[in-house]
Amino acid sequence: MERPSAEQENRALAGRLIEACRRAGVRLATAESCTGGLLGAALTAVPGASEAYEGGAVCYQNRVKEALLGVSPETLGTVGAVSADCARQMALGARARFGAGLALATTGIAGPGGATPGKPVGLAYVGVAWGEGLAEAVENHFAGDRDAVRAQTVRKALELALACLEKVRE
Numbered sequence: 001m002e003r004p005s006a007e008q009e010n011r012a013l014a015g016r017l018i019e020a021c022r023r024a025g026v027r028l029a030t031a032e033s034c035t036g037g038l039l040g041a042a043l044t045a046v047p048g049a050s051e052a053y054e055g056g057a058v059c060y061q062n063r064v065k066e067a068l069l070g071v072s073p074e075t076l077g078t079v080g081a082v083s084a085d086c087a088r089q090m091a092l093g094a095r096a097r098f099g100a101g102l103a104l105a106t107t108g109i110a111g112p113g114g115a116t117p118g119k120p121v122g123l124a125y126v127g128v129a130w131g132e133g134l135a136e137a138v139e140n141h142f143a144g145d146r147d148a149v150r151a152q153t154v155r156k157a158l159e160l161a162l163a164c165l166e167k168v169r170e
Contacts, residue, residue, distance in 0.1 A: 006151035007042075013158040014042040014049075020165045021052035021102065028161070029098035030056030031069055031090040033081065034108040034124060039154045054098040059090065069093025069105075082107055082119050084137035087127030091137075095129040102164065103129045104157045108140075110149040124153040128164050 004012070021028050030039050040056040043049050057068055062081055065071040070093040075085045090105030108124025115121045122142040129135040138160060142152040 006148070006155070010038075010042045010151060010154050010158060011045050013155060013162070015046045017158050017161050017165075018043060018046045018049050018052045020162060022048075024165055026052065026101040026165065027054050027099070028052050029054045029094045029100035029103040030157075031094035031103065031105040031127075032056060032058050033060055033065070033090070033106060034110045035106040035150050035153050035157075036060065038150055039104065039106060039157055042154055042158070054100045057094065057097070065090060065093075069097065080119070082109055082123060082125065084125050084127075084139060087125035087137035088129070088135040089127075091127035091129035092133065092135050101130060102161060104161055105129075105137075106153050106157055108149070108153055110146045110153075112146060122149050124149065124156070126153065126157045126160050128157075128160050130164055 032039050037058045043053045059065045059068055062076045069090050071086055071089040079085050087105050087107050091103045095103035105127035109121050111121035124140045125137050127137040140156055142149045
């Protein structure tokens with residue numbers, strides 16, 4: 001039996017997330033950097049996604065992260081765009097900008113270039129924001145080429161959102 005592709009696995013997770021959001025009455029938004037729209041694509045591949053997904057923004061450049069999502073110039077200047085602080089602020093900004101109850105954000109170094117001392121290729125942060133200003137970010141270290149890192153980042157974002165919805169329901 002052939003193993004499902006990363007894209008198929010992500011679409012299945014996205015389907016679970018859309019259904020969980022729909023059942024909980026929670027609207028979802030995304031802010032993406034390193035995944036470049038793959039998270040939004042996985043979500044919108046689900047029939048009926050509009051019942052739970054507000055939309056998303058691909059904010060690749062720092063100036064766009066600042067202007068659209070309200071990421072602090074201080075954060076970008078000190079810890080940088082590939083950081084937990086930036087991922088949290090991106091998620092909070094997406095939640096506010098889209099008027100969503102839950103927002104996800106991705107930022108990282110997918111490669112093959114872009115690594116710096118202390119920030120290797122495969123480093124990715126996934127942020128999630130919900131409730132009244134609540135946000136967290138998870139640091140991840142993924143292996144593989146650019147496509148693999150991006151797919152794994154999308155998977156982690158979907159899993160984090162599902163876990164967050166479970167916490168909120170408890």
